[in-house]
Amino acid sequence: MTDVVIFGAGGQLGLELKMTQPSACRAVYATRAEVDIADAEQVTRYLDSANPSTIINAAAYTAVDRAEEEPERAAAANAAGPRNLVAWATGSGARLIHVSTDFVFDGSAGEPYKPSDEPRPLGVYGETKLEGERAVLSAAAGHIVLRTGWVYSRHGVNFVKTMLRLMNEREQLSVVEDQIGTPTWARELASICWALRDNTACSGIYHWSDSGACSWFDFALAIQEEALTLGLIDKRASVLPIPAKQYPTPATRPSYSVLDKTDTRAALGYSGRPWRHALRDMLVDMKHTNKDQNT
Ligand SMILES: NC(=O)c1ccc[n+]([C@@H]2O[C@H](COP(=O)([O-])OP(=O)(O)OC[C@H]3O[C@@H](n4cnc5c(N)ncnc54)[C@H](OP(=O)(O)O)[C@@H]3O)[C@@H](O)[C@H]2O)c1
Numbered sequence: 032m033t034d035v036v037i038f039g040a041g042g043q044l045g046l047e048l049k050m051t052q053p054s055a056c057r058a059v060y061a062t063r064a065e066v067d068i069a070d071a072e073q074v075t076r077y078l079d080s081a082n083p084s085t086i087i088n089a090a091a092y093t094a095v096d097r098a099e100e101e102p103e104r105a106a107a108a109n110a111a112g113p114r115n116l117v118a119w120a121t122g123s124g125a126r127l128i129h130v131s132t133d134f135v136f137d138g139s140a141g142e143p144y145k146p147s148d149e150p151r152p153l154g155v156y157g158e159t160k161l162e163g164e165r166a167v168l169s170a171a172a173g174h175i176v177l178r179t180g181w182v183y184s185r186h187g188v189n190f191v192k193t194m195l196r197l198m199n200e201r202e203q204l205s206v207v208e209d210q211i212g213t214p215t216w217a218r219e220l221a222s223i224c225w226a227l228r229d230n231t232a233c234s235g236i237y238h239w240s241d242s243g244a245c246s247w248f249d250f251a252l253a254i255q256e257e258a259l260t261l262g263l264i265d266k267r268a269s270v271l272p273i274p275a276k277q278y279p280t281p282a283t284r285p286s287y288s289v290l291d292k293t294d295t296r297a298a299l300g301y302s303g304r305p306w307r308h309a310l311r312d313m314l315v316d317m318k319h320t321n322k323d324q325n326t
Pocket of ligand 1: 038039040041042043044045062063066067068069088089090091092093107108112130131132133134160179180181182183187
């Protein structure tokens with residue numbers, strides 16, 4: 032008997048869900064190699080066999096810029112995938128917790144986005160994620176869409192790891208200062224997924240990130256300070272703020288994507304942690320993991 036099936040087990044969130052799994056919970060983890068969520072037959076076969084009461088979908092096509100070149104691949108994972116999962120969940124009386132993104136918003140708001148605010152994505156990634164959200168929300172009540180943003184961890188490719196690499200390689204780097212959001216350590220996000228799973232009264236849209244707000248430039252400076260203190264980098268590169276228009280990317284990103292977490296905090300009785308504290312803890316975790324791997 033399985034309590035929870037997690038899809039996207041090889042990604043940042045999937046790996047942290049495994050690390051934070053409550054001991055009493057019987058969970059199974061499916062990587063992309065085991066189940067392609069865009070394939071309805073594979074999904075049905077796997078879920079019929081596991082027969083979980085909850086599904087957590089951490090699988091997604093997350094390459095924001097590449098999505099502009101590969102809209103079909105992005106739509107397969109981000110729209111058809113959740114459609115397949117919610118069809119099985121609804122037919123079997125299971126609950127789906129589906130993770131989505133702050134990039135469903137266009138960034139024109141001057142204050143944190145509430146779950147009820149109108150999404151208006153600027154690119155293919157956000158559009159396909161919104162399609163997935165709508166599939167989940169249009170099914171029977173009880174399912175959850177959990178939006179988050181700026182996710183990082185010691186796994187995979189993310190802004191923190193890219194900054195550490197560039198700070199080691201270069202004397203100087205330029206980082207965008209006019210896009211504002213909130214970093215989210217995947218481990219904190221994983222704990223929120225488990226808490227939502229335990230709180231069976233929760234349904235509909237929830238928002239989660241760590242607490243506070245910053246620009247990518249602020250985030251880069253914080254990464255540098257913490258990494259120097261921990262000895263993860265051994266020299267100080269010069270970090271220069273630039274406007275987004277000086278760093279053109281295939282996908283347009285929202286200039287403001289801070290999420291309002293009031294409802295999630297109230298529902299779970301947890302306020303979260305300042306993003307800088309979470310960043311420090313992740314870097315400490317990374318340092319210990321690197322040390323263990325080198326001994
Ligand atoms: N990363 C961020 O900054 C960010 C920001 C906002 C929201 N989110 C959302 O947070 C969730 C977790 O993101 P993450 O950072 O953990 O992403 P991630 O590290 O890119 O992991 C996503 C995982 O999904 C897998 N996957 C992709 N297509 C699949 C498919 N068709 N079937 C099964 N698995 C598939 C990927 O496998 P492969 O590696 O083999 O492709 C990967 O292991 C996603 O819903 C994402 O949209 C992320």
